[in-house]
Amino acid sequence: MSVLKRYDLEKLAVATVASHTALQILRGAKKYGFRTIAIAGRADVAEFYQQFNFIDEVWTVDFRNFVKAAEKLVEANAVFIPHGSYVEYVGWRQALEAPVPTLGCRELIKWEADQYKKMELLQRGGIPTSRVYKTPEEVDRPVIVKLFGAKGGRGYFLARDREELRRRLAGLSDYIIQEYVFGVPAYYHYFSSPVYGRVEVFGADIRYESNVDGRTFGWVEPTFVVVGNLPLVLRESLLPTIWKYGVQFAKAVEEVVGCRLAGPYCLESIIRDDMSISVFEFSGRIVAGTNIYMGYGSPYSVLYFDRPMDMGERIAHEIREAARRGRLEDLFT
Template structure:
C-alpha cells in the first residue's frame, strides 16, 4: 500500500486560521458541502470539470468556481494553498482524480485520505470490515465453490456501475469473460438495503449516527421484472428511518469500524463515513461496503437536516453543516491538524 505522508502541520503553518476556505470537486455532494461551509462563515471554492462550472456559478454560497481538467488537478494546488484551503473529498474526487493522486496531493484534506486506497480496492475493503468483526457476505475466490446467486462488483467509486448478478456458474463464467476490470465475486444476500451515515468527531470524542438512505438504482428494484438484466447504477437516494431496535447494532458496527481504521489505517477516521448493508428477514445486518468519506446519500437531508442530528445538537443539521461545524470548532480549539491528513 502507498503511504507517502503529507506533513499537514507544515502546510498549516502557512495558513491564516481566520481566512480558511473550503474546497471540493463540483459534483456528488458539493452543493451540500459548500452550502454548509458558507453558513459557517468559510470562503467556498467549487472545482469543476471544463464546461461544467456554469451550473455551480448560479449559487450565491459558492464564492469561486474554477474549471480544471482533472488530469492536471495538481496545477491548482498553489492556488488552493494561497486561499488557505481545506479539501473535502467525496466519491467524484475518488473517481475523477483517483486515490493514488489523492494520497499525494499537497493540500490539507479533511478526514483520512489514506482510507481512500482501502475503499478503492474491494479486497482491502472486505479485509477492513472483517478485521472490525462486522458480518459480511462470503467472498468466492474460486468460483467452483460459489453459492448462487452471486454479485460481481468492480473496484473504485463507480456508483454501482458495471455490477451484475449471476444466478448460476454458466452465467457467471460468460459474464466474467467480458470483463477487463478488477472485480470481486460475492454472495448475494437477500434482504432490504440500508446505508448508514456516520460522523466520527475528534472535537467531541464520539461517533454520531447521522442518518441513512436507500440507493435508487437504475432498475435493480425490478420495476420491469424479466424484461432486462438488473443493473445497479445509482441515479439518486431515498431517505429511510430504521426501527429503533436496530440502532444499537448500527452504532456498535460503526464503533467497531472506527477502531479497526485506527489500528490498520492510521491516523484513524475523522468526519463522515458510511457502512452499506443488507438487513435480512431475521433482522441481521450484513455489511457489504463502506465509504470512507461523505456519501451522496446524505444529500437527502440537505438544507433541512438529519432527524438524528437533533439527538446530538438539539437542532437539525445536514452533513455539509456538520463538516463545517467540526472544522470551525477545530480551529477554535487549536486542534485543526487532528482533523486533516
C-alpha cells in the same frame, strides 16, 4: 498537515469538487462563515454552480493535473473536503498526493482501491460482511460480481448459480465475487468527531438505482446505476448495533490503516429478514446519500445537537470548533 500551521484561521476557505455532495458541503461551510470554492472539471458544470450565492469562487481546472489545483488551494488558504466523485475524477494516486489539507484519513483511499482489502478492513473491525468467493467453483448460491473500479453501481452483475457465473465471467478479470444476500439495502451515515471524541450515527438512505428500482417486470436484465437517493429511518432497535458497527469501523481504520477517520463515512449493507446485517461496502468519506436531508437536516442529527443539521453543516461545525480549539490537524491529512 504542516501546511495548516501557516494558514490564517480567520480566513479559512472550504473547497470541494463541484459534484456529488458539493452543494451541501459549500452551503454548510458558508453558513458557518467560511469562504467557499467549487472546483469544476467542465465549463457547463461551472456554469451551474456559479449561480449560487453561497459559492464564492468556481474554478474550472484540468483534473488530470489536480496537484496544481491543490497548490492553488493552499495559496487560497483552503482546506479540502473529499467525496466519492473526487477520487473518481482525479484518480486515487493524485488524491493521495494532492498537497492540500484534506479531511479524513487519506491513506484509506489506497484500501478502497482494492475490493478485497475493503472487505478485509471491515472484517478486522468485527463487522459482519457478505461472503467473498475466491473462485467460481466455490459458488453454491446467487452471487453479485463487482468489477474492480466499478463506480456508482456500474460494473455490477448478478449470477443466479455457478453455471451462469462461469458463462458471464468469461473474458473478464479483476473482479470480486460476493454472495448475493437477500434482504433490503440500507446505507448508514456516520460522523467521526475528533472535537467531541465520538462517533455519531447521522442518518440512513437507500440508493435509487437504474434500472433495478424501476418497473422492469423482468423484461430486461437488472442494472445498478445510482441516480439518486431516498431517505430511510431505521427500526430503532437496530440503531445500537448500527452505531456499534460505526464505532468499530472507525477503530479498525485507526488500528489497521493507521490514521484517524475524521468526518463523514458510510457503511453499506443488506438487512436480512432475521434483522441481521451484512455489510458489503464502505465509503471512507461523505456519501451522496447524505444529500437527502440537505437544508432541513437529518432525523438523527437532533440526537446530538439542538437543531437539525445536514452533513454539510456538520462538517463545517467540526471545522469551526476544531479551529477554535487549535485542533485542525486532528481533522486534516
